[in-house]
Amino acid sequence: MNPNNQNKMYKWANDLFPICRSITGEGVRKTLNYCKNLHPEILIKKFHSGEKVFDWVIPDEWNIKDAYVSKLNGEKIIDFKNNNLHIVSYSIPINKIVSKKELLEHIHTRHDIPDAIPYITSYYSKDWGFCISENFKKTITENEYKVVIESSLKKGEMNYGECLIQGKSKKEIVFSTYICHPSMANNELSGIVVSLSLIENLKNSDNYYSYRFLFLPETIGSIAYISKNLKNLKKNTLCGFVLTCMGNKNNFSYMPSRTGNTYTDKVILHCLNKYGGSFKSYSFLDRGSDERQFCSPLVDLPFASIMKSKYKEYKEYHTSLDNMSFLDSNALSESRDILLKCIYIIENNFFPKLKLFCEPMLSKRNLYPKFGGAIKSDKTKLIKNLIAYSDGKLDLIDLCELFDVDFTEICKTSNVLVENNLLSKKLI
Amino acid sequence: MNPNNQNKMYKWANDLFPICRSITGEGVRKTLNYCKNLHPEILIKKFHSGEKVFDWVIPDEWNIKDAYVSKLNGEKIIDFKNNNLHIVSYSIPINKIVSKKELLEHIHTRHDIPDAIPYITSYYSKDWGFCISENFKKTITENEYKVVIESSLKKGEMNYGECLIQGKSKKEIVFSTYICHPSMANNELSGIVVSLSLIENLKNSDNYYSYRFLFLPETIGSIAYISKNLKNLKKNTLCGFVLTCMGNKNNFSYMPSRTGNTYTDKVILHCLNKYGGSFKSYSFLDRGSDERQFCSPLVDLPFASIMKSKYKEYKEYHTSLDNMSFLDSNALSESRDILLKCIYIIENNFFPKLKLFCEPMLSKRNLYPKFGGAIKSDKTKLIKNLIAYSDGKLDLIDLCELFDVDFTEICKTSNVLVENNLLSKKLI
């Protein structure tokens, strides 16, 4: 592991943390521009407000300059500039004196976590509101308050980022993450910075598969993207990963695809079983991220997730407690590394098939001398097992589980046999 | 549950109990006429003696006026008029003095239940006999007895009843029960009265499927019926139930079809698992009723049974102890009700398939407000799960087992989604 990279991911998250993101607006563009500065390969694209995407319509663009609640004496008691979670996302503009009662009707708290500011949105019903801690709510005792929200809702754009790292094959591995969450770190800056680190790892590599990274507003963004790119996604997606909640200290979690038996599930389960320590498997019944769109029955793409703590399963989720001190450099690295392991396996996996009738004569090919000393017997055993089982129906993942050897080992050895013209390669 | 119906079923059984039934004859016609009086939709049909049905031939019609054994002084010691189980069914006529030895060769008892009169038949080998309790047999001590059987075996008819309740679809749910058992209550008046109650429930309903009820002499009756109706049965039978042993106090029992994996088995197992309490599953190796014909390899129809105590598995089976006091009103109601549950599920089940790409926008359809208060979150969850999993490969039974919700719930909610044009219905 490269300690530099760890620092990078954490640093990137730290830079992006203060920006007030939503599903549209300046915050999204700032975020995307930051990413594009790191990787010019990322293209910033857009949908227009009012555009129809499947069953949905792209909403107006929302921007916000300022928002606060003040006592009538001018003292600001809630100030958006202190924490952009204070404002309900997509709040309409307002500027008036309201009674305590009316104000409280627009105040959101979390009774169960009295010191946390909750994260609330109101994308599709015109409303306004402020989010504060339950503790602070007790200090709202005046009869009247001034409420100011300097926001705008206008025809505009919904932006997203897309980065294709072209490999030899048109078959793609797709990674999708969100850019719509305001100041929260694990959900969802972790997905963005892990994506950036994967791009860094892949963009100068000699990849067999193509890699596509999507930086989308959640739900409406993935729906819009799928509506525009369904044909290509259906034709070329070999594996898909939703990147979310990858940055807190915890064991790994696994969210399967709808059917749980796609190639993505197979790769993830192999990786987690071999390298993931003790991890928690969820059911697709527990889904809650963009796999809801990618795995939707008619879309039916092979998307699954590796997370640290799953969304909804940790206390800090969707509150101000999901902040930079909740984020952990090591956790980000572990998440990125397990995905690199998945990528390594996807790049190298194939269905080996013995090209000869009966066992080949290994000694005349000098296959043995290549492996010296004490390791020899294991290598020889692996060669013989590969020859015995390479019937073209089992891939290297199946075989390394059957033989109980590491994928790296089987990969090297099977390639030696391919070079010696003993095995043919059938790709997945 | 309707206490009226309970009484009805028990009362019908009570009315039918005294009739001396066999596979042919007046007893069968009396029984069928009683049923037709309740439901004129029941047609009384016939086969003729000597008619060939597959590997079998319809036997002569058997009728009996009187039968007794008396001492030479005229004192009747065994009298058919006291209990029609006293006579071996299909006994040939006789009128002579016999030695004690000869008499005893024609006497049947049950050593293991000394106070019970057994039920014995001799349909296909010409013989005569009397059935008495083991205890009473000890009183047969005279040297000679007079034996009188006023029976007749003549070319005639084999009758059966058939009732079709036509639904919108030609696909049928078939219920088959027996009319050949003399004075025994659980086996087999229970099947007849449960059939009559189901007809009562179904005949004025607006059913999607068609319902066919068969009142047959066991074995020869079902063979004859199948031989005449095989093409329709093969083409249209969606589910089949053999109704037998449904009226004693006990948990439910389940007799699967030959393969155990027909749609009937699926419906029954779902119902018993959800609503049947603790029940006992048998193997088709334990079969013993008309599933022997309906599930025969070349016939291969999806027939299975829900019983209370299975035939052969309770002491009173095929003896005079299987009488009206062994029959239980509540048990009859429970049996009828679990079948109504099966019918409800069959009527309402389908394979839902989402009609849109990605998740639909639910809020614009006002789907949420339809469900108020505390229930809302569960309903919303169910809607979202239905949308996520409706891939056209899982039916509502699969889905309610997957989601752990009641069939009624999933049925209502999925129909709301169908009405909103979100799901399409593919029938089973």
Place this chain on the structure above:
Amino acid sequence: MNPNNQNKMYKWANDLFPICRSITGEGVRKTLNYCKNLHPEILIKKFHSGEKVFDWVIPDEWNIKDAYVSKLNGEKIIDFKNNNLHIVSYSIPINKIVSKKELLEHIHTRHDIPDAIPYITSYYSKDWGFCISENFKKTITENEYKVVIESSLKKGEMNYGECLIQGKSKKEIVFSTYICHPSMANNELSGIVVSLSLIENLKNSDNYYSYRFLFLPETIGSIAYISKNLKNLKKNTLCGFVLTCMGNKNNFSYMPSRTGNTYTDKVILHCLNKYGGSFKSYSFLDRGSDERQFCSPLVDLPFASIMKSKYKEYKEYHTSLDNMSFLDSNALSESRDILLKCIYIIENNFFPKLKLFCEPMLSKRNLYPKFGGAIKSDKTKLIKNLIAYSDGKLDLIDLCELFDVDFTEICKTSNVLVENNLLSKKLI
């Protein structure tokens, strides 16, 4: 069991024990001639040195007259005439004085079994060597020794034996065993003598299937045989058995085919489960005999093995301890008998299919009276079960496992039903 046969198998092994076999040469021909004397049906065939067989080339023929190591005073300390395991198979000729150091570089022992002479070969790299016990090695203390090996390596033949016992069908059951092991009893005279006993049992029987017995040098022999006979093997092999390690006292062992689900595996598992006592199942990962060739991916024949102790799993394996006192007459008989049981099942198994709709009328066929007394109820039950389950998809092995009856019983009863025109026979 015929005690005569037991003695025969042991006696044959005893006769063959002293011969110095290898993959080619006089020892192989002597062995095959001995077998042909017993069964003239065995044909002695050959490949020529230099012939290409798949990836391999038939090696030169190796013969040996004498081999010893002596002190310079003429005293022989290692003498091939005492035990032909003393010489490394395929040792090149030599006649010279060597230093102790050089001699020891050509000496093979077994550190783990200090009193055993190991069995070592060097077929494909030109070398020479002697095998002695670790204990004896300590006595090699002189500075120089004379080494004499009077061997020859010349163009010649690789011989093998083949015996076809033609049955009514062209479909074959193939048995393959080795003729290349020098003086070792369990591995591999046991396979040879069990083969000879099976030929004795089969050659005068009226078999439905054809039986082919192969006596091959291991690996190169099976590769050569397959290369010449692949088309016929693929077309006609119904079952294949590698016969090896069948003669020591122990429970049975089972080596599956590569997939573990061939018809051979099914027959073997049924036999071992029913008649094999407690037995040990190995994985194909533990393979080590000619199933390596017969089950090779592109060859893909249904070969598996029943053994006593599996090769590599007993201490005496490939040493001088695998001698005639390690061989056990009873073990040989048990091995032969379990194979005869497999043969009986293969000869008699079929997929029964009921020819009639519904149950047939059994009484008119006098099927019951054929079975008298107390057995009747079991026989009747079996007849009824056969009628109920004969859907043409389950064979007699499946059915006897389902019904929990012996194969002999189900075989007899199903044939009675075939004779009565109730069941049709579909062969495997």
